[in-house]
Amino acid sequence: xxxxLMSYRNAINEALVQEMERDARVFVYGIDVAxxxxxxxxxxxxxxxxGTHRCFSTPLSEDAMTGxxxxxxxxGLRPIHVHMRVDFMLLAxxxxxxxxxxxxxxxxxxxxxxxxxxxxxxxxxxxAYQHSKTMHxxxxxxxxxxxxxxxxxxxxxxxxIAAIRDDDPVVVMEHRLLYDVEGDVPxxxxxxxxxxxxxxxxxNDITVIATSWMNVEAMKAADILREKQGVSVEVVDPVSxxxxxxxxxxxxxxxxxxxxxxxxDWLFCGYSAEIAATIAEQCHGMLKSPVxxxxxxxxxxxxxxPLEDFFYPKATDIIKAAETALKLGPTDLTGEEFYSYxxxxxxxx
Amino acid sequence: MITANTIxxxxxxxxxxxxxxxxxxxxDYHRDEMKTPMxxxxxxxxxxxxxxxxxxEDDQVFGTYRSHGIFLAKTEDTDDFFAEMFGRASSLxxxxxxxxxxxxxxxxxxxxxxxxxxxxxxxxxxxFAHVYNKNGKVAAVFLGDGAIDxxxxxxxxxxxxxxxxxxxxxxxxxxxxxxxxxSARHGYTSIAAIARQFNCIVLEDSTTDVRKIFDLATGALKxxxxxxxxxxxxxxxxxYLEHVGVNEDFDSGYRSRKEFEGWKEKDPVAIQRKNLLxxxxxxxxxxxxxxQIDAKIAASIDKARKAPFPGKEVLxxxxxxxxx
Numbered sequence: 001x002x003x004x005l006m007s008y009r010n011a012i013n014e015a016l017v018q019e020m021e022r023d024a025r026v027f028v029y030g031i032d033v034a035x036x037x038x039x040x041x042x043x044x045x046x047x048x049x050x051g052t053h054r055c056f057s058t059p060l061s062e063d064a065m066t067g068x069x070x071x072x073x074x075x076g077l078r079p080i081h082v083h084m085r086v087d088f089m090l091l092a093x094x095x096x097x098x099x100x101x102x103x104x105x106x107x108x109x110x111x112x113x114x115x116x117x118x119x120x121x122x123x124x125x126x127x128a129y130q131h132s133k134t135m136h137x138x139x140x141x142x143x144x145x146x147x148x149x150x151x152x153x154x155x156x157x158x159x160x161i162a163a164i165r166d167d168d169p170v171v172v173m174e175h176r177l178l179y180d181v182e183g184d185v186p187x188x189x190x191x192x193x194x195x196x197x198x199x200x201x202x203x204n205d206i207t208v209i210a211t212s213w214m215n216v217e218a219m220k221a222a223d224i225l226r227e228k229q230g231v232s233v234e235v236v237d238p239v240s241x242x243x244x245x246x247x248x249x250x251x252x253x254x255x256x257x258x259x260x261x262x263x264x265d266w267l268f269c270g271y272s273a274e275i276a277a278t279i280a281e282q283c284h285g286m287l288k289s290p291v292x293x294x295x296x297x298x299x300x301x302x303x304x305x306p307l308e309d310f311f312y313p314k315a316t317d318i319i320k321a322a323e324t325a326l327k328l329g330p331t332d333l334t335g336e337e338f339y340s341y342x343x344x345x346x347x348x349x
Numbered sequence: 350m351i352t353a354n355t356i357x358x359x360x361x362x363x364x365x366x367x368x369x370x371x372x373x374x375x376x377d378y379h380r381d382e383m384k385t386p387m388x389x390x391x392x393x394x395x396x397x398x399x400x401x402x403x404x405x406e407d408d409q410v411f412g413t414y415r416s417h418g419i420f421l422a423k424t425e426d427t428d429d430f431f432a433e434m435f436g437r438a439s440s441l442x443x444x445x446x447x448x449x450x451x452x453x454x455x456x457x458x459x460x461x462x463x464x465x466x467x468x469x470x471x472x473x474x475x476x477f478a479h480v481y482n483k484n485g486k487v488a489a490v491f492l493g494d495g496a497i498d499x500x501x502x503x504x505x506x507x508x509x510x511x512x513x514x515x516x517x518x519x520x521x522x523x524x525x526x527x528x529x530x531x532s533a534r535h536g537y538t539s540i541a542a543i544a545r546q547f548n549c550i551v552l553e554d555s556t557t558d559v560r561k562i563f564d565l566a567t568g569a570l571k572x573x574x575x576x577x578x579x580x581x582x583x584x585x586x587x588x589y590l591e592h593v594g595v596n597e598d599f600d601s602g603y604r605s606r607k608e609f610e611g612w613k614e615k616d617p618v619a620i621q622r623k624n625l626l627x628x629x630x631x632x633x634x635x636x637x638x639x640x641q642i643d644a645k646i647a648a649s650i651d652k653a654r655k656a657p658f659p660g661k662e663v664l665x666x667x668x669x670x671x672x673x
Contacts, residue, residue: 027481053481059511064470064504071411071474071488074459077481079474094501098464099471107452107460108442109667143668168669 002187008150009179011157012042012118015189016080019164020050023078026164027054029065030082030118039082040120040179062088066095066117070103074111078164083119086133086173100169101144115169116160121212121264122176124308124341129300134212134264137271139171140242146194147241149173149264151215153183155239158192166194175213175264177341197245199252203234206322207252209275210237212264214294214313216339221318228331231322241271249275250282257288258325262318267295289325294318314338354628356402358638360559361621363398363422366642368618370421370430373646375595382654383434385447390418392589395617396521397422397491399562400582403570404457404489404517409475411468411490412461414449415521419491424456427649437656443666444659459488465526466492466499469518473505476514476579487570489517495526497540509579510547516579517569523588528603541583550578555585557617560624587612 006014020026028046030039034057038044046055058065062083069079083089089096096117103113122131140147146168150156156174163170200215201222210218215237222233234252238244253259259279263272272293279291294313301311315338319331371391374383390397397418401410404423412419421430432440434448441453449463459475462468472490479486496502497520509516520540524531537543541553550572552565562584569580587609591598599606625635 059504059507061504061508063501064473064508067467067470067501067505068474068477068508071459071471071476072478072481073474074454074471075409075475075478075482077478094464094467095470099462099467103460104669105667106442106446106450107454107667108445110441110452110454111460112670146669166670 003184004187005182006153006185007180007182008153008156008174009040009042011153011185012160012174013044014185015157015160015164016043016046017049019161020046020054023164025076026078026080028080028082029056029058029069031060031062031084031088032057033082039084040176042179043082062091063095066092067099069115069117070095070100070113073113073115074103078114078116080116080118080164083117085122085131086119086135087122087130089117089119090133096139096145097142101142104168105144112167113169114167116163117169117171118160118174119171120174120176123213123312124177126303127301128303132301134173136173136211136241136265137269137274140271140274144169145242146170147173148194148239149212149241150239151175151178151210151212151237152198152200153181153185155198155237157185158189159194159239161189162192162194170194173212177213178216181216195240195243195245197236197238197240197248199234199248200237201233201235203232203256205232205256206258206260206325207234207236207256208260208262208318209249210235210262211241211271214262214264217313217315218262218318220315220338221322224315224319224331224333224336225322229328231326231328233322238275244278246278246282250279253279253283254286257286259283259287259291260294260318260321260325261291262294262313265295266298267293268298270295292321292325294321354625354630356563357560357621357625357628358630360398360402360563361625362638362642363402363425364394364559364618364621365639366425366427366646367394367397367418367421369642369646370427371417373650374434378595384436385434385449386593387448387595388415388593389588389590389595390415392612392617393521393523393586394418395557395559395562395621396519396584396586399559400489400517400519400566403563403566404487407457408487408489409457409459409472411459411472411475411488412451413465413468413491413493413496414461414463415493416451416461416491417448420451420453420458423458424453426453426456427646428652429453431649431653432656435653435656436658437653438659438663439653439656443663466496466501469496469502469505470508472516473509473514476509476516477512479515487515487517487573489519491519491521493526494520494522494524494531494540498526498534506544506547506549506579506581510549513577514579515573517566517573518579518581520581520583522583522585524585525588525592525604527592528601530603541581544581544583548578550576550580551583552580553583557586557612557615557620558624559617559621589613
């Protein structure tokens with residue numbers, strides 16, 4: 001398989017270009033998808049290559065434009081609606097929850113909704129409490145919606161292609177900080193299937209199930225724990241939240257006997273609770289320590305960096321949770337460098 | 350004689366069909382076999398029949414929870430209609446929708462929403478797909494005056510006008526959103542006057558004469574094609590029955606019987622019947638038309654009553670596709 005090192009943003013862009021070339025029914029729309037910034041460059045080149053009828057910016061009408069996508073989808077088109085922030089998509093919750101998710105069921109399958117909704121999770125440089133939400137548990141909660149949240153460039157491309165080809169509405173959640181992360185990406189991803197998780201790092205001693213950006217933190221924690229504690233961490237990225245690859249998750253936990261869930265969201269009633277419940281139900285008696293959950297502080301997201309640092313969980317929190325679960329002494333963190341978005345992301349958006 | 354009046358007779362057939370279906374629902378609702386919240390179209394039949402007849406057969410229609418009228422006007426499919434009212438497996442929806450969520454895509458009846466205003470943007474997206482596919486179809490969306498209070502109406506009207514899409518917005522204005530009169534909800538006087546500020550063809554009328562509504566809608570659709578513009582029809586009518594349910598509610602205090610009686614004098618079904626007699630149809634001919642429709646409805650109700658309920662396997666069908 002032909003692999004290229006590619007950023008997450010370019011992987012998304014490549015998926016869009018390839019699918020629009022392949023299928024004339026695919027079109028991309030949303031607030032500012034066709035402006036000079038092109039959604040952090042993820043929609044670059046689409047207007048030039050496919051024309052303004054297949055890639056166009058819209059009025060600031062998230063609710064109506066979601067219903068617009070539904071109306072187009074039930075007529076056989078394959079709309080991709082883009083939201084620069086998940087927070088903006090919340091204006092469309094009525095359409096998403098009452099219309100898009102239930103149209104197939106409500107028409108007993110006479111009408112299908114092959115629609116993709118891309119929503120970007122913000123973080124850093126003062127995004128504060130209305131540009132930083134994830135809320136994937138809310139979307140995954142609704143029957144009829146599929147939800148994916150890839151953390152690698154490879155899965156970003158594969159999941160988006162599969163979402164576009166899927167006959168049901170799929171919410172694709174992309175983390176803004178992941179846009180700069182690079183990875184190997186195949187040129188062709190024809191066989192990618194929604195609903196499969198990925199083991200990002202194989203290990204035997206403890207399982208970390210992480211979502212979205214938390215996979216970057218989990219991989220860092222895994223490196224440090226291997227080097228400093230000789231602990232082998234298995235990092236499992238569900239990639240798809242609905243449907244969820246419970247088999248993959250449970251197989252890992254049954255092997256290691258320990259499970260940390262690091263979710264890119266609040267914990268209370270969040271997706272981490274769903275995963276923890278699934279592990280409790282399916283791995284009961286095989287757990288050597290309680291499932292531990294790591295997530296955002298239960299506050300709205302603050303703006304200033306020092307408070308933001310307290311708000312977001314990081315690799316060190318995963319390391320501490322592993323120390324407790326495995327009854328290890330404190331890990332020596334001297335000389336370790338942790339991710340700081342300032343190295344890549346200087347805002348403002 | 351009949352050929353000269355084909356359109357007028359066709360319009361009357363739709364009016365009579367809708368009225369009789371609902372009269373039979375009123376008659377039988379107390380038997381508790383039709384367990385679905387009925388929002389009755391009675392009084393508004395001329396809008397449903399007039400506009401749906403003006404549309405081409407493959408034009409699409411979207412509606413609201415009060416869609417018996419437009420569903421029957423567009424499909425005339427009483428078998429499917431009553432099967433769904435009775436919640437039986439023999440309906441296309443297999444009991445998943447009921448009165449508030451009728452749908453028959455084969456007839457261009459693309460669905461409804463029980464959340465006020467929520468089907469409006471679907472018509473805009475459908476119209477976009479028709480332009481995209483260059484198929485010449487129009488998407489019509491019926492909405493109540495209550496939907497005008499919703500932001501999504503204005504968002505949708507704006508997008509349709511901006512993109513010059515073939516959407517026909519049909520506001521069926523009965524003066525009340527549930528039980529609140531327009532005067533308690535609107536910080537303005539005329540919906541049509543505001544709509545005229547958009548780049549849109551706007552027409553309004555308070556007639557209950559189905560032929561006049563048919564002509565109005567036909568003219569609007571022609572102009573929409575010529576000018577590549579959306580259209581907005583503001584049509585007044587009177588809701589004969591309560592907001593939801595099959596009873597009158599003139600003793601509940603928010604509206605009066607006197608108000609109703611003014612409208613009842615120009616009842617759309619009676620007017621068109623009188624018009625046809627005036628145009629030379631014989632009473633016998635009309636009675637025969639009515640008899641045939643009555644027989645068709647009776648057969649549909651009978652079939653629905655005898656049909657089985659959906660089984661457990663139907664519950665999980667069509668939530669999402671069966672993935673490999």
